[in-house]
Amino acid sequence: RHKEKWAATAPRIPATRLALHHFDASYSLHLGALWPSVRAGLLCEQKYGALLNNFAAADHVPEELELLDATDFISEASLKMQQWQRGAAVGEAASGCQEGSGEGRTGMQAEMVTQAEMSPPLCASISSKIKCYTFPRGDITRFRPARPDGLGLLDYYLMDAASLLPVLALNVQPDDFVLDLCAAPGGKTLALLQTGFCGHLAANDVSVSRTKRLYQILHSYVPREVGDTVSVTSYDGRDWDQVKGGTFHKVLVDVPCTTDRHSAMEEDNNIFHKRRTKERQMLPMLQLQLLMAGILAARPGGAVVYSTCSLSPLQNECVVERALDVARAQFNISLHTEDLSHFRTLFQDTFSFFSDCQLGELVLPHLTANFGPMYFCKLRRV
Numbered sequence: 001r002h003k004e005k006w007a008a009t010a011p012r013i014p015a016t017r018l019a020l021h022h023f024d025a026s027y028s029l030h031l032g033a034l035w036p037s038v039r040a041g042l043l044c045e046q047k048y049g050a051l052l053n054n055f056a057a058a059d060h061v062p063e064e065l066e067l068l069d070a071t072d073f074i075s076e077a078s079l080k081m082q083q084w085q086r087g088a089a090v091g092e093a094a095s096g097c098q099e100g101s102g103e104g105r106t107g108m109q110a111e112m113v114t115q116a117e118m119s120p121p122l123c124a125s126i127s128s129k130i131k132c133y134t135f136p137r138g139d140i141t142r143f144r145p146a147r148p149d150g151l152g153l154l155d156y157y158l159m160d161a162a163s164l165l166p167v168l169a170l171n172v173q174p175d176d177f178v179l180d181l182c183a184a185p186g187g188k189t190l191a192l193l194q195t196g197f198c199g200h201l202a203a204n205d206v207s208v209s210r211t212k213r214l215y216q217i218l219h220s221y222v223p224r225e226v227g228d229t230v231s232v233t234s235y236d237g238r239d240w241d242q243v244k245g246g247t248f249h250k251v252l253v254d255v256p257c258t259t260d261r262h263s264a265m266e267e268d269n270n271i272f273h274k275r276r277t278k279e280r281q282m283l284p285m286l287q288l289q290l291l292m293a294g295i296l297a298a299r300p301g302g303a304v305v306y307s308t309c310s311l312s313p314l315q316n317e318c319v320v321e322r323a324l325d326v327a328r329a330q331f332n333i334s335l336h337t338e339d340l341s342h343f344r345t346l347f348q349d350t351f352s353f354f355s356d357c358q359l360g361e362l363v364l365p366h367l368t369a370n371f372g373p374m375y376f377c378k379l380r381r382v
C-alpha cells in the first residue's frame with residue numbers, strides 16, 4: 001500500500017492569490033462599496049508621472065509633454081491654491097460687508113464664500129519647484145523612456161505620481177536639514193532634491209543592494225556637486241537615534257509595507273509568500289519602530305511624514321496612533337497631526353482620495369486615475 005504524499009504534490013497557491021484573498025477579506029470591510037473598484041485598479045496597469053529633472057538641460061521637455069496633452073499637476077494645484085486664497089480673502093471681505101446669512105449675498109459673493117469654506121488653509125503652500133507631468137484622467141498613454149541631456153543627466157524620472165504627495169506634505173523650506181530614513185531606491189530622495197531647498201539631505205536605507213540603486217539614481221539625475229551634499233548610509237533606521245537624534249527639520253519615514261499593488265500582481269519578491277508570513281505579520285511593529293526613530297530624529301518644531309503604499313489601516317492609521325501614544329508615554333514627546341485635507345481638494349483632478357481617514361490621507365487606485373495606493377500622514381513635534 002503506498003502512502004499519499006499530498007503535502008509535496010499539492011499545488012502551491014500563488015502568493016498573488018493569497019494577497020488578493022487577504023485583501024478581499026480585510027479591505028472589503030474597510031473600504032466597503034469602494035473595494036471592487038479599487039481592486040480592479042490594483043489589477044490593471046498603473047499610471048506613471050514624469051518627475052522633471054530640474055538639474056538636466058531639458059527646457060524642451062515641458063512643451064513636448066504638453067503637446068501630448070500631459071500637464072504638470074503640481075503647478076496646476078498651486079495655481080488653484082492661489083486663486084482660492086485670493087477668493088477666500090475677497091470672500092471674507094464680501095461676507096463681512098454683507099453680515100448675516102448667505103441668503104442676503106449676491107450669487108458671486110455666495111460662490112466666493114462657498115469656495116473659501118472648501119479652500120485650503122491660507123498658510124498652506126505647495127512647493128512649486130517640483131514638477132510632475134501626468135496624463136489626464138482616463139488617458140492611459142505611456143511616457144517615452146527618459147533621455148539623457150548633453151552631460152548625460154536624464155530628463156525625467158518615471159514614478160507613481162502619488163509618491164510625490166508625501167514629499168509635498170513635508171513642505172521642505174530653504175536650508176532645511178532633511179532625513180529620508182528608508183530612502184531606496186530613491187524616487188522620493190530625488191523629489192526632495194528637486195525642491196532645491198535641502199540644506200543637507202541624509203538618505204538612509206538598511207538594504208545595501210537597494211542603496212546601490214539609490215546611488216545609480218543620484219548618478220543619473222543629479223550633478224556631482226549636488227550629489228555630494230547627500231549623505232547616503234545603510235543603517236538599520238530603528239537605530240537612527242543613536243547616530244543623530246533631534247537634529248532634522250524634516251523627516252520622511254516611507255516604511256516597508258505590503259506594497260499592495262506589487263503583492264496583487266507579481267510573484268517575485270512577494271511578501272504574501274507563505275515563507276514570509278512571519279515577516280509580514282511583524283510589519284506593523286517594524287513600521288512603528290521606524291516611525292518612532294523618525295520622530296526622535298526630528299528637532300522640536302520639526303515635521304515627520306509617515307507613508308506607505310498599502311491600503312491597510314493596520315499599517316497606516318493604527319501605526320500613527322500607536323506612535324503618538326508611545327512618544328507621549330515613553331519619551332514625553334508631544335506631537336500633533338497636521339490637517340492635509342486640502343490635498344484632497346487641490347489634487348482631486350489627478351488622484352482619487354479616500355474620504356474617511358482620521359489622521360492622514362489615502363490615495364485609492366481607480367481605473368481612470370490608476371495611481372497609489374499611497375497613505376501619508378504629517379506629524380509635528382511640539
Ligand code: SAM
Pocket residue numbers: 163181182183184185186187188189204205206207210235236237238254255256257
Ligand atoms: N522611499 C523609497 C522611494 O521612494 O524610492 C521607497 C522606500 S521602500 C517603501 C521601503 C524601504 O525601507 C526599502 O528600501 C527597505 O530596504 C527599507 N527598510 C526596510 N527595513 C528598514 C530598516 N530597518 N531601516 C531602514 N530601512 C529599512
